[in-house]
Every structure is written in C-alpha cells, then in structure tokens.
Amino acid sequence: xxxxxxxxxxxxxxxxxxxxxxxxxxxxxxxxxxxxxxxxxxxxxxxxxxxxxxxxxxxxxxxxxxxxxxxxxxxxxxxxxxxxxxxxxxxxxxxxxxxxxxxxxxxxxxxxxxxxxxxxxxxxxxxxxxxxxxxxxxxxxxxxxxxxxxxxxxxxxxxxxxxxxxxxxxxxxxxxxxxxxxxxxxxxxxxxxxxxxxxxxxxxxxxxxxxxxxxxxxxxxxxxxxxxxxxxxxxxxxxxxxxxxxxxxxxxxxxxxxxxxxxxxxxxxxxxxxxxxxxxxxxxxxxxxxxxxxxxxxxxxxxxxxxxxxxxxxxxxxxxxxxxxxxxxxxxxxxxxxxxxxxxxxxxxxxxxxxxxxxxxxxxxxxxxxxxxxxxxxxxxxx
Numbered sequence: 001x002x003x004x005x006x007x008x009x010x011x012x013x014x015x016x017x018x019x020x021x022x023x024x025x026x027x028x029x030x031x032x033x034x035x036x037x038x039x040x041x042x043x044x045x046x047x048x049x050x051x052x053x054x055x056x057x058x059x060x061x062x063x064x065x066x067x068x069x070x071x072x073x074x075x076x077x078x079x080x081x082x083x084x085x086x087x088x089x090x091x092x093x094x095x096x097x098x099x100x101x102x103x104x105x106x107x108x109x110x111x112x113x114x115x116x117x118x119x120x121x122x123x124x125x126x127x128x129x130x131x132x133x134x135x136x137x138x139x140x141x142x143x144x145x146x147x148x149x150x151x152x153x154x155x156x157x158x159x160x161x162x163x164x165x166x167x168x169x170x171x172x173x174x175x176x177x178x179x180x181x182x183x184x185x186x187x188x189x190x191x192x193x194x195x196x197x198x199x200x201x202x203x204x205x206x207x208x209x210x211x212x213x214x215x216x217x218x219x220x221x222x223x224x225x226x227x228x229x230x231x232x233x234x235x236x237x238x239x240x241x242x243x244x245x246x247x248x249x250x251x252x253x254x255x256x257x258x259x260x261x262x263x264x265x266x267x268x269x270x271x272x273x274x275x276x277x278x279x280x281x282x283x284x285x286x287x288x289x290x291x292x293x294x295x296x297x298x299x300x301x302x303x304x305x306x307x308x309x310x311x312x313x314x315x316x317x318x319x320x321x322x323x324x325x326x327x328x329x330x331x332x333x334x335x336x337x338x339x340x341x342x343x344x345x346x347x348x349x350x351x352x353x354x355x356x357x358x359x360x361x362x363x364x365x366x367x368x369x370x371x372x373x374x375x376x377x378x379x380x381x382x383x
Contacts, residue, residue, distance in 0.1 A: 005315035012288060019284045020320055024327025026277045027353060030270050031332040032339070034349045037259075037266045039342030044174040044254040047112070048247065050124040051092075053220035054229050056250045057236060058243040065094055065217035066174055067253050072242065074184070074214045077118075083236060085227035088119035091216040093187040096177060099155055102148045109147065110173035111180050113187020113216075116140075120220060123168065123181055131166030137183050142166035144178035158190045174254050176341045188213050274356060277324070282364035285317050289368035293375050301377040313368040321361030325354050 009016050056065070057072070057080060064070020077089040093113035098106045114122050116134040123133045123142060131151050134140045141162040143149050154161045162182070171179040182190070192213045194202070223232060233244040245253065289296070296309055329350060336343040 005312045005319065008288070008292065008312065009316060009319060012291075015284070015288075016320065017323070019280070020323035021327050023277045023280050023320070023324035025331050026273050026280075027324055027328035027357065028331030028335075030273050030277075030353060031328060031345060031350060032336060032343060033266050033270055033273075034353075035332070035336060035343040035345045036339070036341060037263060038344040038346065038349075040176070040259050040262060041255050042344060043172045043176050043342055044259060045251060046170070046172055047122065047174070047179070048251055048254065050127070050171070051090075051120065051122045051220055052222065053090075053120070054223045054247055055086075055221040055233055055236070056245045056247075057219040057221065057240075058217070058245070060241050060243050062243055063253055064243065065092070066250075070217050070243070071215045072217075072219065074188075074216045074219075076240075076242070077219045080219055080221055080236065080240070083232070085223050085232040087222045087224045089219055089221045090114060090118045090120035090122075091184060091219050092122065093184060093191060093216045094218075095187065095191050096173075096175075097157075097190075099147070099157060099180075102150075102153070107147060108177050109144075109180050110175070110177040111182055111187055111190070113182045113184045113191075115184045118184075120222065123166070124171070127168040127171050129167055129169050131164070133166055134181060134183055135165070137185055139163060139186065140165045140183065141186075142168060142181040144171050144180065145169050146172075146178045147180075158193045160186075160189075162186070170342070172342070174259075184216070188215070274360060277357075278360040278364050281317060281320055281324070281361055282367045284320065285313065285365055285368040286371060288316065289313060289371045293371070296372050296375045297377050300375060306373050309372050310369050313372055314362065314365045317361045317365035317368070318358065321357045321364075325357050328353070 057076065058064035058070040059072050062068040062070045074091045077091045080086055081089045091114075094110065095113075096108060096110045098108050101107050112122055114120070114134075116137070121133060128142070129145060131142065134142060139160060139162050141155060141157075141164055143155070143164055143166075145167050149155065149164045149167070151164055151167065153164045155164065156162075166181075168179070168181075173179055192215075223229060229246040229248075233246055236242055236244045299309060300306070332345060336345055
C-alpha cells in the first residue's frame with residue numbers, strides 16, 4: 001500500500017521541518033521549565049543535606065529559619081546538648097546580602113555563619129573543589145565557584161576584608177543564591193552591623209546595641225542512635241518553649257511551602273505552552289489538508305475510503321509531533337546550562353512530555369480529518 005503520509009510530507013518537506021522546529025522550541029521551553037522546578041527542589045535541599053541535622057530549633061511560633069524570621073540565643077546550643085537524645089549541636093546564622101565579584105558586578109549571595117571549632121560543619125567536603133574549610137575565628141570565608149573568586153582573594157564585607165580559603169561547587173540557598181560560609185562571630189558581626197551614626201544615636205538613648213549580638217537564626221542538632229526525632233522535638237517544644245522541626249518537616253517547609261507558588265506558576269506556563277503547541281500543530285495540519293483538498297476529492301472520487309485518508313492525516317500529525325519532540329530535546333539539552341539557576345533535565349519528564357505530545361497531536365489531527373471527510377467529490381471536477 002502506498003504510504004500517502006510519507007509522500008505528502010516529502011512534498012511539503014520544508015514547511016513540515018520548519019513547523020516542527022518552531023513547535024520543538026516551544027516544547028523545549030516546557031522541558032526547561034520543568035527542569036527549573038526540579039532544580040529548585042534540589043537547591044532547596046542543599047543546605048539541609050549538607051548540614052545533616054536531625055532537628056532544627058528555631059524561635060517559638062515561627063517557621064524559621066528559611067521561611068520566617070527567627071532569632072534565638074546562641075548559648076541554647078549548650079543547653080540543648082544536655083537534653084536526652086541530643087548528640088551534637090551547632091548554632092547557625094543566615095543572611096542574604098550583596099558582594100562585588102571579580103567581574104565588577106554586584107551579586108546577591110546567602111551567607112552561612114557557623115562555629116568552625118564546633119561539632120557540626122555545614123560545608124559538605126564533596127562540594128569543596130579547592131582550599132579548605134574555615135579554620136580561624138575571623139576574616140576567612142569559603143565561597144561558591146559561581147562567584148568567580150580564587151583562593152587568597154580578599155572580599156570586602158562590612159568594614160573588614162575576608163580572605164577566600166575555600167571554593168565550593170553547587171552550594172546554593174533555597175532561593176538559588178550562591179552560598180558563602182563565614183565564622184559565626186563574623187556572621188553575627190555583619191548581621192548586627194550598624195552605622196556609626198546609629199550607634200552614637202542608640203547610645204544617647206541609653207541602648208546597648210552591642211549587647212544583643214549573640215543571637216542566631218537556628219540551632220541544629222543531631223540525635224544519638226535509637227532516639228525518635230519527633231519525640232525529642234516534642235520534649236524541647238514543651239520544656240524550652242522553642243519551635244522545633246524535624247529534618248522531614250523542615251524539608252517539607254522548604255520544598256513545598258516556599259516553592260509552592262513557583263510550582264503553580266511553572267505549571268500554568270507549561271500548560272499554556274502545550275496548548276499553544278497543539279494549536280500550531282492543528283493549524284499547520286489543517287492548512288496542509290486545505291492545500292490538498294482537491295487531491296483528497298479525487299481520491300474519494302476513485303473510491304479510496306475515508307479510513308485511508310484519515311490515516312494519512314493522523315500519521316502526518318503524529319510525525320510532526322514526534323519531530324517536534326526530537327527538536328525540543330535537542331533545543332533543551334543545548335541551552336540548559338546557560339540559565340543562571342540550576343536546570344535538571346530528566347528522561348522521565350521527557351517521556352511524560354512525549355506522551356502528552358502524542359495525545360495533543362492526535363487531538364490536533366481531528367481538525368484536518370474533519371475537513372477531509374467533508375470534502376466533496378465534485379471539487380475534483382470543479383477545481
């Protein structure tokens with residue numbers, strides 16, 4: 001049997017390929033957007049995974065330290081360490097601000113302050129591509145390689161210069177900003193840094209602005225083997241009047257609560273792009289059907305059944321969808337690493353999109369099929 005679809009596609013080859021490329025770029029953006037969402041989930045968990053804490057202790061009645069403001073006293077790490085089941089504790093201070101990078105740009109970063117002589121280090125050794133973790137109480141920093149600094153570079157922050165002693169890869173905050181690590185004392189100093197005029201003014205008011213520096217955003221803790229995180233967390237909530245989240249709860253706050261809006265937004269854009277792609281496929285198939293309506297009328301006149309004509313149009317539409325899907329993958333995999341935020345392309349998402357494209361292509365072919373079936377044999381004679 002003559003493959004009518006293949007012959008018809010060969011006849012309008014250029015139009016077919018150009019349309020497939022255009023639709024493929026739209027579908028490629030769909031893949032990129034899904035990849036951005038997956039990257040956001042991974043970014044949100046970087047700090048949780050690297051810290052390895054079982055419990056996150058924060059200010060009572062807050063969702064801190066990432067979803068809500070939280071400030072607690074640094075010395076709680078010593079008190080909490082004496083609680084049954086607690087193995088190690090560490091106080092952490094977080095702050096977002098901007099630094100000037102070697103290229104001259106101002107870039108937003110997210111700082112993590114920790115005690116370099118404490119029990120827990122939030123720097124994952126696997127992310128450390130060169131240098132070492134912080135080994136002094138002051139003026140050392142570990143930065144992300146995305147910022148472009150080299151070992152030994154001096155970074156002005158606040159009123160001091162900090163020496164780069166280590167460089168990490170793929171260490172980002174839940175918002176995608178590159179992480180830099182500071183000693184806890186330096187982080188507190190930067191967090192509570194006031195201008196000289198403000199200090200002078202506060203002293204005139206009888207306020208001691210230097211007295212409240214020993215605050216942190218959270219105290220993290222690991223548990224001894226055999227202890228239930230939920231049970232230990234409940235005891236701390238009851239006796240210490242603090243907010244406590246287990247690792248699973250904190251992960252849920254970061255991955256569900258904080259990026260829920262982004263998930264809905266990306267979902268909306270993805271749905272719109274798929275609908276637009278389907279409309280484009282439907283229009284091009286409909287146009288191709290109109291262009292050969294006389295030939296279709298001749299086919300019906302010589303007795304070719306509607307089933308064969310319908311099969312031809314559906315095959316053409318599926319071929320267009322498959323070709324667009326191939327272009328989509330080519331497009332997405334060629335530009336994914338140009339995006340400023342992490343993009344994670346997974347084959348499961350690609351196959352899911354492939355199934356959607358097939359369904360959308362079949363739906364789009366109905367317009368052309370409808371037009372072909374309604375073609376009148378007299379058009380073959382009338383022109």
